[in-house]
Amino acid sequence: MPAVATALLIAALAGCAGPGDGSRKHATDAKGSAGRSGTVGAPSGTQSPAGRPAPAERVDDLPGLGPRTRAEVPRDAEQVVVVTGSGRDASRSTVVLYERSAAEEKTGDAGGRPAWRAGPSWTAHNAARGWTEHHRQGDLRSPVGVFGLTDGGGKLPDPGTRLSYDHAEQGFTISGTGAEGEPLAGAFDYVVAINYNRKAGTSPRDWTRPLGEDRGGGIWFHVDHDGPTQGCISLSKPHMRKLLRTLDPARHPVVVMGDAGSLAR
Template identity: 25%
Template sequence: MRLYEKTGNKWKFIKTYPAVTGKSGLSFTKKEGDGATPTGMYEIGRMFGYGKKPAGVRTSYTATNQFHYWVDDPKSADYNKWIYYRGNPASRWKSFERLNHELYKHAIVIRYNENPIVKNAGSAIFLHRWRTSTTPTAGCLALSESHLIALMKWLDPVQSPKIVIGTPDSIRSDLKNSSP
């Protein structure tokens, strides 16, 4: 993962962090459950985790518990949404992510497939801590916990941060076509 800041029309390199992607690599045609990380440019969403909000984080942060879910059941009206639910999740959805999962001690929502939400196009895409530096994710991006926290502190919501995921050519294209 490479971090850049844009001032005017110029991109300035900041730093690099080792990262892992989905077990199926990158996808230009993401589908629910394919194990791939979606390519494209996306807004950075809110931050969350079962851990305490790290000092210095400027973005909204939600401390999660056993009632926080992200629904990845394409047949549900709740598909690709964060839901707070006190009932039995298995009786409401066929598939869901518990947001107090061990990998989500701290995490950042990547605002993928949101406007509009397209059924079966993929859901629950986050930046979260990795298991190891060589263990892929189910479709998210993952960093070491220390780099994830450093990134969380670096991101400034006033600057409307974005994430660009892709091959070198697709990234250049996304950046070239992005608005200032």
């Protein structure tokens, strides 16, 4: 297939980057896949004035999640990243990483709910038009739900993650500009695949779409380019490195993502 045709095909299928973002020109070979469970790691805490890690906040349940959303979090998930959108149609989010241990679970309340350790709150972007429970290719909305986190990759070398990591300089190259005229270069330096409509256990560049191509895919955590995305969640480069270094597949990480109203159900 000619290089130009390949780039156009990739642009049509990728879920990352913002509208008018030059995705028609990006050379990434990124691929997506599907799944509903997984797990995410949480940092140990914020820095104290003395420069030492401050104790992480202990909470008895995952804040902001209603009974329906909590029920979707797998019982074996010991690391959870909660992405809370500022509004149904808004492109700004906050990200908080939570972690628990077997010992903390034993100290949960009489109802058997575990205690969690909350990491710092990070700012993020989501899709340009906000959120949806029925994501479709090109709708410029991020999918609401609970999804596994099993695979990472990027243009830059592995920063020290326990996840499988696909280092491919050309495969994670992107160019052009985003919805607000911001350059996209470097957005795929680090990525973590979100297991929406993808095959878990494969490279983020695997284009398998179990729900069909019309349901979109290629939904990732990736480096923020200072503008909204087409469906992904974007974090600063230091926070992406922290996320990759913290996630531990043995702890079954998952992401819980959506606008605040949806997550509270």
